[in-house]
Amino acid sequence: QKEVEQNSGPLSVPEGAIASLNCTYSDRGSQSFFWYRQYSGKSPELIMFIYSNGDKEDGRFTAQLNKASQYVSLLIRDSQPSDSATYLCAVKWAGTALIFGKGTTLSVSS
Amino acid sequence: GAGVSQSPRYKVAKRGQDVALRCDPISGHVSLFWYQQALGQGPEFLTYFQNEAQLDKSGLPSDRFFAERPEGSVSTLKIQRTQQEDSAVYLCASSLGAPGQLNTGELFFGEGSRLTVL
Numbered sequence: 203q204k205e206v207e208q209n210s211g212p213l214s215v216p217e218g219a220i221a222s223l224n225c226t227y228s229d230r231g232s233q234s235f236f237w238y239r240q241y242s243g244k245s246p247e248l249i250m251f252i253y254s255n256g257d258k259e260d261g262r263f264t265a266q267l268n269k270a271s272q273y274v275s276l277l278i279r280d281s282q283p284s285d286s287a288t289y290l291c292a293v294k295w296a297g298t299a300l301i302f303g304k305g306t307t308l309s310v311s312s
Numbered sequence: 313g314a315g316v317s318q319s320p321r322y323k324v325a326k327r328g329q330d331v332a333l334r335c336d337p338i339s340g341h342v343s344l345f346w347y348q349q350a351l352g353q354g355p356e357f358l359t360y361f362q363n364e365a366q367l368d369k370s371g372l373p374s375d376r377f378f379a380e381r382p383e384g385s386v387s388t389l390k391i392q393r394t395q396q397e398d399s400a401v402y403l404c405a406s407s408l409g410a411p412g413q414l415n416t417g418e419l420f421f422g423e424g425s426r427l428t429v430l
Binding site for chain 2: 206208210236244245246247248251290298299300301302303304305
């Protein structure tokens, strides 16, 4: 059974702080890893994807992958109130569709 | 339009009614996916297509759920004899590549069809 686990939160951080979102997955055979952001009442939108161990940076966002620990995280630097949303971790295994976690709700207070 | 289009956006059905939800993917996208998202939960996989072929329907919760994509473009998700537990947002997503390719994680979602079963 392929599963993706996330802490549902809410995670609350003050404006300008670093928000750290974490995700674990059940199967070492996974190929690729994705972070989606979903605002309330809206559809998910892709923020970042990562395939290889290590860090990948894109603006204020950094994705970190550790395949040995089956762990992927998303760091948001200089958090803004507009970052308040639910962040969905998703994992792709060979030949399958994306499997999503339940999401972590982030609240950034001004 | 350039995005994934879903209709209807909102559907209220009486328990026992049949419903049909439509998805029009981005033109040229090979892969099409259906997800079910209950309130406060992440999207749950239902089924996916590569062109007109339904490659995986393991997520369909019961035989009351049926999906098709007969010409490899527009897809319809049909739910027969709806039950209250079917109430959810049904998300359709498309992707340029085939499911075996890494870039099929880059899904483009429609706005969803919110189904309420009374």
